[in-house]
Amino acid sequence: MRRLRHYARLLAVQMRTSLTLAVQYRFDFFLEGALALFWLAITLIPLLVVYSRRESVAGWSFPEALVVVGWFSVLKSVLDGGVTPSLNFVVEGVRKGTLDFVLLKPADAQFLVSTARFEPWRILDFLGSIAVLVYAFHRLGHAPRAGDLMVGLALFGVALILLYSLWILVVSVSFRVVKVDNLSYLFISIFDAGRWPIDVFKGALRLIFTVVFPLALMTTYPAQALLGKLTSAHALLAGTGGLAFAAIARFVWKRALRAYTSASS
Amino acid sequence: MNRLLRGEGLRTVRHVLRAYPALLRVGLADMFAYRAELVVWLLTMNMPLVMMALWTAVAKSGPVGRFGQREFVAYYLGMLLVRIITGSWLVWELTMEIRNGTLAPRLLRPIHPLWAHSAMQLAAVPLRAILVSPLVLVLYFTAGERLPLHEPARLAIVVAAIAGAWILLFLIMAIIGTLAAYVESALSIFDVWLGAQAVLSGYLVPLELLPPWVARTARYLPFRYILGFPVETLIGLESTTSALHDLGVQALFIAGSLVVTLALWRAALKRFAAFGG
Numbered sequence: 140m141r142r143l144r145h146y147a148r149l150l151a152v153q154m155r156t157s158l159t160l161a162v163q164y165r166f167d168f169f170l171e172g173a174l175a176l177f178w179l180a181i182t183l184i185p186l187l188v189v190y191s192r193r194e195s196v197a198g199w200s201f202p203e204a205l206v207v208v209g210w211f212s213v214l215k216s217v218l219d220g221g222v223t224p225s226l227n228f229v230v231e232g233v234r235k236g237t238l239d240f241v242l243l244k245p246a247d248a249q250f251l252v253s254t255a256r257f258e259p260w261r262i263l264d265f266l267g268s269i270a271v272l273v274y275a276f277h278r279l280g281h282a283p284r285a286g287d288l289m290v291g292l293a294l295f296g297v298a299l300i301l302l303y304s305l306w307i308l309v310v311s312v313s314f315r316v317v318k319v320d321n322l323s324y325l326f327i328s329i330f331d332a333g334r335w336p337i338d339v340f341k342g343a344l345r346l347i348f349t350v351v352f353p354l355a356l357m358t359t360y361p362a363q364a365l366l367g368k369l370t371s372a373h374a375l376l377a378g379t380g381g382l383a384f385a386a387i388a389r390f391v392w393k394r395a396l397r398a399y400t401s402a403s404s
Numbered sequence: 405m406n407r408l409l410r411g412e413g414l415r416t417v418r419h420v421l422r423a424y425p426a427l428l429r430v431g432l433a434d435m436f437a438y439r440a441e442l443v444v445w446l447l448t449m450n451m452p453l454v455m456m457a458l459w460t461a462v463a464k465s466g467p468v469g470r471f472g473q474r475e476f477v478a479y480y481l482g483m484l485l486v487r488i489i490t491g492s493w494l495v496w497e498l499t500m501e502i503r504n505g506t507l508a509p510r511l512l513r514p515i516h517p518l519w520a521h522s523a524m525q526l527a528a529v530p531l532r533a534i535l536v537s538p539l540v541l542v543l544y545f546t547a548g549e550r551l552p553l554h555e556p557a558r559l560a561i562v563v564a565a566i567a568g569a570w571i572l573l574f575l576i577m578a579i580i581g582t583l584a585a586y587v588e589s590a591l592s593i594f595d596v597w598l599g600a601q602a603v604l605s606g607y608l609v610p611l612e613l614l615p616p617w618v619a620r621t622a623r624y625l626p627f628r629y630i631l632g633f634p635v636e637t638l639i640g641l642e643s644t645t646s647a648l649h650d651l652g653v654q655a656l657f658i659a660g661s662l663v664v665t666l667a668l669w670r671a672a673l674k675r676f677a678a679f680g681g
Contacts, residue, residue: 170592174599181599181608185455188609192468197461328448335454339461344453 149246150254157224157257175219175264179212179271182334197338204336205275207362211334212268214298214357218330220261222306226323228255230313242396249307249392279366287367290374294361297381301357304381304388311388311395333358356380420519427520431527442528446535449487455608456480469613470641478547479610481539482635487607488536490570490630492525498581499590507676518578518669525574550640558637561647565634568654573630575661582665585672606632612641626661629654 186208190201199207229252232238241251276282283291309326329352332340337355340348348354356377363369435442459476462468471479498521501507510517544551552558580597584590602608604618605627611619622628633654637647 170589174592174595177596177599181603184603185458185608188613189458189462192613193462193465196458322444324448325444328450331451332454335458340457341461344457 146246146250149250153251153254154257158259160256161259169260171258172260172263175216175261176267179264179267182208182212183271186334197336199336199338202275202278203362203366205278206272206365207336207358208334209268209272209275210362210365211358212271213265213295214302214333215330216261216264216268217299218302218327219264220258222302223323223327224256224258225253226306226310226326228252229310230322233313238399242399248396249389252310253303253307283365284367287365290369291361291365294356294364294374294377297377298357298361300381300385301353304384305352307388307392311391314395314399330354336362353380353384420515423515424519424523427515427523428527431524432531434524435528435531442531442535446488449484451602452480452483452487452607471610471613474547475550475639475641478543478550478639479635479641481543481546482638483607483631485536485539485543486566486569486631486634486638488532489529490566490573490634491532492528492570492574492577494521494525494574495577495581495591495594497521497524498578499584502581502584502672502676511673518665521578522574529570547639551638552640555644558640558644558647561644561651562634562638564651565629565637565647565654568651568658569630569634572626572654572658572661575658575665576626576630578665579661579668582668582672585675601627601630604628605630606635610641623653626657629657 186201186204189196190204194200196204229238232241232252238252241255242248244251306326309322313322332344332348333354337345337348337359349356360369360373360377364374456477456479459468459471459480460473463471463473463476467475498507501510507517510520513520552562576597577594580590580594583593587593603614604611604622604625606622611622611628611632614622622632629650633642633647633650636642637650642650
């Protein structure tokens, strides 16, 4: 219990540091926030073009697909605001050797690097995504049922765990392949495919996006839950999948950390 | 290049030509040193594949405009091909050099830094071409009859268009990269450029499937001449005559960007000198 309180205080300190940094470069961060809204608009363009030609694609109507896009953008804002900045921090630390300072601190290293950086301005992006979700349900003509909403929120937790675990796996890779600045670009570019319902993909891509890089669990399933279309079997699958990924990620992180030899030695 | 404007052109060109092979060799060595980076960067180019999957699912129930399933496959493969071959990292290199001052030693060398950079980036092209060769094979087997293999004129235009696209993108990156001497967030500006390019070059969606006024506007903007135009010509969506016309437009955009690049570079250099003290 004391440990927990200790870590809660650590988290507060880390967040305060990020906030101070963000306020220091406020013009830049405000620009980034505005850019995120710009990208959200660009995300919507292919969707609008496709649905100007067809009533439904792979069994998804326009408002339903919009729910997936909205959900995807919510996750992406969390990714951009809370995950990617820390990822860049670690990758840079590995290259410069400054990660050693983090590892020397008397706290769990995974916790420290995971909370190293936040970008508070991403809240703009988050609100924009929520607006898309609200509009999608407005088009559908009904709000999600309370039960479905609960399942959706639970799956949101699962999606966050998945996202975080994948990220930890990527960081572990950066220990081995040092010169990989582009790693976060790669991560985001693959994640981008999550804006489409999984039913759009066939064959190998579908398998990859369900099992290897489980985009389906992160965006399609939660959207289905909100729409009240998710079977309980799928929900259970998503839950166990998320937990399994988290366990694997923690294991790989421990292994990678043991094999980590700093850039300076 | 500055001297080129002052009329000592021939000597400069001879000078550059003498140094160029060595610069290319350095670039190639650099490329092989960072091969893992190249592969990771290639993997980030997965958007066309996702769009291909999406549109082939859409076109299952019948063609969309002139696009059936095969056309979509050919289009996005072509996109991937052109994007990988014509891409470069100039904007990242330039902003970094300006910000941390490593541009200074480059300025001491008896060759314009942009020439040196062009050699570094050009050296990556053969390796990029080798890496995309499997895509060419897939393209050949899915849409062989659409490729200009038996039309030397169109083939020549395609090659020229891809070369032109490379130069145009290089110059645009030079312009935005040089802006780093003035503003902190030159890379954010480039992000905006990429966003606009994704829509207006046909990278996300073929231009002719966008609303007509957007497609018309795109013809008067540089974006299409970086991706959409070479791809449309490659897979035979554009007639040889209109492709020839577009090649001229592309040349105009290149000339315009070259003028802007040189002017901006000179102005920025004065500022940069002030930077270093």
